[in-house]
Amino acid sequence: MSEERLMSKKKPAYPVTKELDGYLAHYSRKSEIPIFYEDLLRFSGSVVVYDSNDEDTLWIRVFYSEFDRQEIDNSLKKVYSILHSDGSSYIHQYLNVDAVDFCTFGNSKPFRIKVRNILNDNFTYFYVKRTDASRIYGLELEHMLSPYNLNFLVYKDTLIEEHIAGIPGDVFIKDMLPSCTESEKAQLAKEFVKFNERCMIRLLGDMRSYNYVIVPVHDFDHVVYRIRAIDFDQQCFEGKLKVYRPQFFKENFQMVELVRNKLLRDSVDQYKLEERSIVAKRILSSGNRIRKLRTIAKQDDISTPENVDMLKEQIYDLTLDLNFRKCNNMGEVLDLALDFVRRNYEDVSMKQIIEQNIKIQQNPME
Template identity: 60%
Template sequence: LLSNYLTAQGRNIKIPIFYDDLLRFQGAVEVFDANGKDTLWISCYYAEYERDEIDLSLKQVYSILHSDGSDSIIPYLNIDSIDFCTFGNTKPFRIKVRNILNDNYIFLYIKKADASRIYGLELEDILSPNHINFLVHRDTLIEEHISGIPGDTYISEYLNTISEQDKRALAKEFVKFNERCFVRLLADMRSYNYVIVITYDFDRKQYRIRAVDFDQQSYEGNPKVYKPQFLKENNALVNMSLKVLAKESIEQYEKEERSLLAKRAKSEHKRLNHLIKCMKKDIISSPEKVKQLKKGLFNLTGDVRIKRSKNMGELLNAVLQFVIRNYQNENPYIIK
């Protein structure tokens, strides 16, 4: 079912290289940042007889992901590096693709595909204000790079230097991000699993927090894990938000985000229903975690539909329906 859904959405496309192909590197060197700190990435090198074929395949992947899939742009591309991450359970490859005409470059990521991650990416595209570009073929997942400052880097290097106005703007976004993750059941949003995007707008900065890791979509049993505010890595943002925002403001932003989620869910209801239908037929998590999460969410909402849910797909559907019923403002001036 999920494969059929991805095909219908133009995500399931034949690609010329697989994740396992990139594992055939002959050696690697550690990659350090500007301060000499180990980034937990290693730069891979391959046998000479394989490198040309791998480079050509990666250029074709770039063309499929960002263009029309033709070979017309390939002569102007160069694969500068192929890095492998040794941290966490995703173990992605990061590919740096450079345009040799102007030296502009872009990253793309190649990972092992699994159902939870794919559901997370699709739900991000449907229910968040962010567009996600990715492709799937068999057990290989291709993702575009999400630009921004890693959350842990921003917290340690910039958070204490920004103005009070910027702190309020960032706090507002953190409250909305926190609520969005909870409603759509995206867990484990520690500070290194999201980025902070800054946009300059006249005399102020606008902030957006974007998830970059979707492995824990509808997987955990503890409801608190779905709220970034309860993760210790985010304590600095939580304390800042409580300091600069009044309780009434926090409640207002939470309601705003629930209303926006309800609107997005209704406007994309056909696609969302198709995806949730796949989730209901899939085994995403263990029965024990489903039971634990169901109990926790029922205690919060008192919604009998949540109590009757049998799996993570039904649970997510029940939560979204609860939000639509309670936070979708009915405007009498909208023609139905």
């Protein structure tokens, strides 16, 4: 299926409601910052950023007038301090803003800020983007339902995100996958199955290879690979269920081939079940926080009626749960999808407990 037919050409940014704003404040996601996305658009010049192979990265390095530069640098240091420290200005003397890059590709058009510690030359990045409610839902769901915590801030129309370290999926597939051992390829196939399932469960779309990273973790005498999403722009927006399943993007063809070549059907089913179970456990352990977010999402408008109607029918075809056909918006679809996973997990767990109790009653000496 072509990319144009699979994905909408343009997704709008959705405003943050009063209820979502209150949620962000309650969970320390909201903080006053001294600079906004629009301020960074005042650059006076730019140059293309190339990678080590002299290929265009689709980022441009922007420059500001001397007067603006000093104010912007100080403000960005303050943002770094709020995001990573206690917000005080004490650490500013040890920081330098090495670069401000602007991405001209994609919906969010983010700014990437490179901040370096001048005492030891360690550096990190953070991103400045326009606020988008669906992206915020995506970030929060990733924080609660994936193995990873996320650090971000929202203030009015500006969203600050920490950098997620890893090897971009497209770079890894092209340059590193061919040299992986057979054991590593099998482990990557397992991770892709789990990643694919997790994205579908929580309705995170558009996980093409450049929207996730591969994270190598050294464990004793071998390397374990993890797959981590880095773009949450397409949370609960598209109407086609395939958009929420990374396996259907042509950019992930080689990862799908890994699964086909390295895993038996029973193994794939096992890994899917494992991921559904662990997501269900995270839903249960997130308690009031995820319940509040789901309640707010059900009152919000983060997609089009056409997309909602299409998606609820396709999920009904998959689950045969008539409740999906009663959904009125994407928040309700998301809420029911998460509840479907939780209920199935609890039903299986209860069945296992009952079977175990029956066995004990029949064989009390075991």
